[in-house]
Amino acid sequence: MMRRAFSLFEMLIVLAIIGLLAALVAPRLAGVFSGGQVKQTKAQIQLLSGAVAKFQLDMLRVPTEEEGLHALIEKPTDADEKWEGPYLERRSLPKDGWNHDFVYKTDPEFDYIIISLGSDGREGGDGDAADLDNRS
Known part of the structure; x- marks a missing residue:
């Protein structure tokens, strides 16, 4: 006799197992994706820092x-006539890993600071919301 x-009960067991697996895997996947955003942001900060260095060589200032x-x-x-830009290949400024604009400030100790305000787009924060800049 064939089972149809x-x-x-069997369906509930399968759904419970799928839910348990999703609960275990989802936080780890979220960490993988946020790590990519941090890496992307750090790479963009390096790119912008290099462009500021080229500007500084030409203009003798930041x-x-x-x-x-x-x-x-x-x-x-x-x-x-000293300006020999554009200093970026793209004709638009890159965004950070969370699609926010970078903040640029001049600083007497470091000449300039390029800041990403993290995932929340606000100063301060921890984890993904922590600020990133060219000083670190």
Whole structure:
């Protein structure tokens, strides 16, 4: 005699096993994806830092806070013939791993700081929400 279908009890057992596996695997997968966003953000910060270094070689200064990172792709209004940009291959500024704009600040100790505000897009935070910058 052939069996036609699964009983309700068997279906509930299978669903419970699938739910248990999903509960165990999901947090690990989330960690893998967020790790990729951090790596992408660090790579973008390195790219931008290299572009600022090229700007600095040509202009003998870093971009001002008013000019910001846009000085890497568009000639500043007061720039003379020393500006040899654009200093990035793309004609737009990259975003961090969470699709937020980078923050650019001048700093007397480090010349400049390029900051990603993390997953939450706000200053401070822990884990994925922690800020990343070119000083670390």
